[in-house]
Amino acid sequence: MPIRSSARNISASIANLAASDLLNSDDENQMDIDADVDVTLVQSDDEDHDGKSGAGDEQEDEEEEEASEDEEDDSEDGDEVEEDKEGDKDEEEEEEEVVVGMKRKRKASAKKSDKPSPSEIEYKVCMFTAKQMKKAKSSRGHPITEILNLSSDKPWSTLESNILTKIQLALQPSVLRFSDYSITFTVPPLLIKNNPNVKIIVEPKEATNKENEDSSDDDKDGTSAKGKKGKKRSTKVPKARDILPANVALNAKIDELREKWICPTPGGPCGSAHCFFTETQPEHFPLSHDHFQSWAAAALKGKAFADLATPPNNELFDQVARGARAAQSPLLKRRLELHEQAVRKSTPVAPQVHVNFPPEFANLFRPPPPAPPRCCPKCLYRST
Incomplete structure (x- = not known):
């Protein structure tokens, strides 16, 4: 009996150790923890053979002891031997199969390396x-x-x-x-701002030598007509391909005006090669390029604004007689009237003050009357 109990304890401890090893194992093919599965530990063929041989040796020893005991007490111990055999069979069946309740472990996922890649x-x-x-x-x-x-x-x-x-x-x-060398290391700090200020500098590109190139900005700034590289701008007459299509008609109209309004007396009092004069405007009015450009632009709009014989009615031709100029447009008239009204309202008018004085007030500024002449003593004696 002591040998049987020790064998049972050894087999039970081996089964428990095997179950705990399965639970604590880190193999990738382990069962999921959340899966409820009953696992039966079954010995291999070699283990079964060894187990059977070991069990056979134990049984032979037990049978020899039982045989010796049976020879001594056959009648008394017959019933006990049968009960022991039945109990041994039950115990052997329990030892053969040990059922352990365990949970299948979840397959371990491959851990990603948190190490950053070298820079x-x-x-x-x-x-x-x-x-x-x-x-x-x-x-x-x-x-x-x-x-x-x-x-x-x-x-x-x-x-x-x-x-x-x-x-x-x-x-x-x-x-x-x-x-032999003194070596120091410095790491430049990187300052990160929450609200960084961005400074954007916009610089104009070098202007082209087109006809419509605006050089007024350079003249106002006092800069020369040289480019960034020190080259002078071209003063040659632009070619036909360099002239914009919108300026072709304007240039043609300017040429017509220049041919028509040539001064008949060059070097005269007007001092210009081109001037405007009519019967109502006998005095010569000198014409500059600005006058011709404004006149040509107005003539392209229509005869109501200007033509070859009538200049436009704008500020450049204010000195020309009103009858020789074209009629003002209604919009221009209305604007001039509003401008004159605004000028009148802005100029303050002195108030008129009337002051009335009573006639007695004037006596204050009058000299007193002359005193009567004094009489001599004789006159005084006579009067008495």
Whole structure:
């Protein structure tokens, strides 16, 4: 009986250890923890054979003991031997199959590596000679600069060897030792602003030599007509392909006006080669390029604004007699009237003040009446 109980304990402990090993195992093919499955531990063929042989030896020993006991007490122990055999069969059946309730572990997922990929670092190596180091920092001059690029996962020995290589190429010492040099490292700080200010500078490009090039800005600023490279702008007559299509008709109308209004007395009192004069305007009115351009633009709009014989009615031709100019447009008349009304309202008018004085007030400013002449003593005696 003691041998049987010890065998049962050993088999039960082995089954428990096997179940715990399955639960604590880290193999990828383990069962899911959340799956409720009953797992039966079954021995292999070799283990079954060994188990059977071991069980057979135990049974032979037990049978020998039982046989010796039976010879002594056949009648008394017959019933007990049968009960023991039945109990042994039940125990052997329990030992053969041990059912352990366990949960299948979930398949372990492959963990992603949290290590960042190595990045490339740029090192700016600035080297000073021994003569430069003897001078003050402000008077050392510019150092010898070399650029070095290495991956961030490289060890310190690799960086050290690369620095020595740069020193050998730049300074060319007779003996190359890392301990002979004072090396300092600085990392430029990166300032991150929450609200960064952006400064945008817009610069105009160099103007082309087209006909419509506006040079008034340069004249106002006092700058010369030279470009950025010091070249003068072309003063040649533009070619036909350089003239914009919108200016072809305007240039043709300007040519017509120039041919018509040539001064008959060049070098006269007007002092211009082109001037405007009529019977109502006998005095010569000199015409400049601005006058011709404004006149041609108005003539292109229609005869109601201007034609070859009648100039437009604008501020450039205010000195021309009103009868010789074209009629003003209704819009221009209305604007001129509103402008005159605004000027009248803006000019202050002196108030009229009337002051009335009583006649007695005027006596204050009158001189007193002359005193009567004095009489002589004789007159006074006679009167008495």
